[in-house]
Amino acid sequence: MLYALLCTDKPDHLQVRLDTRAAHLDYLNGLSDQIKFAGPFLGEDGKPNGSLVVVDAADPMAAKNIAASDPYSKAGLFASVEIRPWNWAIKNPDNN
Known part of the structure; x- marks a missing residue:
């Protein structure tokens, strides 16, 4: 299943993003x-x-683990990470 990881940076953390990119x-x-x-x-x-990161994961916990293992997350860049199941309905290359 696809999951959208919606990540919001902490204010004034642009340098953390650049250093970890x-x-x-x-x-x-x-x-x-x-x-x-x-x-x-x-x-x-x-x-x-x-x-915005869209991943194919077995379940919400697997998607959460992907998000938590991201170097941005480990560096403390994100103020929040929302994980939502997502259906790629339009222009999905897997549906051709």
């Missing part, structure tokens, strides 16, 4: 087929202030 990208790329897509949310200033 390479490890975060390596982690996501290492998830291989489990990662469907990901990218940052942007503030009005155009700078990242959160993340």
Whole structure:
């Protein structure tokens, strides 16, 4: 099942994000087929202030473990992480 990880950065933590970005990208790329897509949310200033990560996981706990193992999470970047089941209904490449 697909899960959307909706991550909100703590205020004034942009440097934590920048310092941890390479490890975060390596982690996501290492998830291989489990990662469907990901990218940052942007503030009005155009700078990242959160993340949307969609993963394929067996259950909510597996999705939670993926989120908790992210270097951004381990570095204390996120003020909150919401995990929601998600249905990719439009333009899902697996449904062609």
